[in-house]
Amino acid sequence: MVSSDVPLGAGADVGRRSTWGQALSDRPPLCTPPTGRPTRPGRWVERQPGLGLVGLLLVAPVAVVLALGAGGPETSALVLGPLVTFALPAVAMVAFWWEDWPGSSLRPGWSGLVDTALVVVAAVLLTILGQAVVGRVDVGAIIDPSPGPGRVPTFPSTVPLGAAAFIAMLQLTLVCEGWPLRRLPRFVAGAAALVISWLVAVAAYLLLVDVEGAPGTGLDARTGPLTGGELGCLLVLAGVWQVWFYVTWRGWPFAGIGRRWLRIVLANAVVLGGSGLTYILAHGPAGVPGPVLTAFGGCYIAAGLLIGMLFEGWLRSRVAVAAAVLALTALLAAVLGWYAGTLSFSRSTAEDWVAHVGLNAIGLAVILHVAVGRRWPLPAVAET
Numbered sequence: 001m002v003s004s005d006v007p008l009g010a011g012a013d014v015g016r017r018s019t020w021g022q023a024l025s026d027r028p029p030l031c032t033p034p035t036g037r038p039t040r041p042g043r044w045v046e047r048q049p050g051l052g053l054v055g056l057l058l059v060a061p062v063a064v065v066l067a068l069g070a071g072g073p074e075t076s077a078l079v080l081g082p083l084v085t086f087a088l089p090a091v092a093m094v095a096f097w098w099e100d101w102p103g104s105s106l107r108p109g110w111s112g113l114v115d116t117a118l119v120v121v122a123a124v125l126l127t128i129l130g131q132a133v134v135g136r137v138d139v140g141a142i143i144d145p146s147p148g149p150g151r152v153p154t155f156p157s158t159v160p161l162g163a164a165a166f167i168a169m170l171q172l173t174l175v176c177e178g179w180p181l182r183r184l185p186r187f188v189a190g191a192a193a194l195v196i197s198w199l200v201a202v203a204a205y206l207l208l209v210d211v212e213g214a215p216g217t218g219l220d221a222r223t224g225p226l227t228g229g230e231l232g233c234l235l236v237l238a239g240v241w242q243v244w245f246y247v248t249w250r251g252w253p254f255a256g257i258g259r260r261w262l263r264i265v266l267a268n269a270v271v272l273g274g275s276g277l278t279y280i281l282a283h284g285p286a287g288v289p290g291p292v293l294t295a296f297g298g299c300y301i302a303a304g305l306l307i308g309m310l311f312e313g314w315l316r317s318r319v320a321v322a323a324a325v326l327a328l329t330a331l332l333a334a335v336l337g338w339y340a341g342t343l344s345f346s347r348s349t350a351e352d353w354v355a356h357v358g359l360n361a362i363g364l365a366v367i368l369h370v371a372v373g374r375r376w377p378l379p380a381v382a383e384t
Helices: 050-068 073-097 110-134 159-175 186-208 228-248 260-283 290-310 318-341 350-372
Strands: none
Touching: 050 073, 050 290, 050 350, 073 110, 073 159, 073 186, 073 350, 110 159, 110 186, 110 350, 159 186, 159 228, 159 260, 186 228, 228 260, 228 290, 228 318, 228 350, 260 290, 290 318, 290 350, 318 350
């Protein structure tokens, strides 16, 4: 079984008290073995697949705006892509560490708006921090897809850094189960997790990424074994393995291991080793170009979030979930790839846009609706 009696996003409830100062549970819900069958209320809108279908009506407009809303597909990828990438670690902090605080102290509707506003502010501030790491701060360049000579474009120069922070955040939150930070009050623990993830991301960027930094680029030159695109591809594949085991399979098989140290060590070895091996085999013997691999990985992550979060609990076996995610991945890759092929790109590529839609547009829309907004305005679901 893949479902748990601890849902990722139950329906919206009213008047939840803020518990930001309390300690977190021993494990995140995604890493907790199921103890029983989830409640299945009578009304169709309160059970799957109706719950997911109605939620899809709310998720789709947000995804479309993020994919196309900044003046077209390419401009959206160039401007919104980096901003959303830098927002994702903050989203993970609010959803999985703060458990929707500060919005959790407000009524539904206001709760999601307050949390989203917090994420937007964090996205801008973290993007500025990303600019400082890769070159120099240029606030105007954040919303300018072609800022010109001597200015730092946020795409693609800052994207690997933001992606590294998000993947590190998920690795710490899910694969490492937040240990030992979950012993702290949730506000302190979440802030510490975000800082640690950023330190890991900055170290990875400075040690691994090769940047020419030619005059007029606004970027600091440095040497490293990987290009930004190669590091980005590796990070996306790590995200694929994280989503596979911890979103679609709810931590199986690691969640059933009793000893924490063994559980965490094995999980890290499988997720990190598996993503590295996937990159080596796909990029080497299989001959799949890195941008294509990144785009396909983005579609898989989007499909995994849709099946594992939006339609959580609908499919009752891991085999069925895996098959559904692969089928949806192929559908997304085909449809988005076809549409991108009808467009013209100057500063980016069709694969960049497809990856942006999967990772940023669909991914963020699902997480905001389910994990942050708690499926508002859908009615609350009784918990066991």
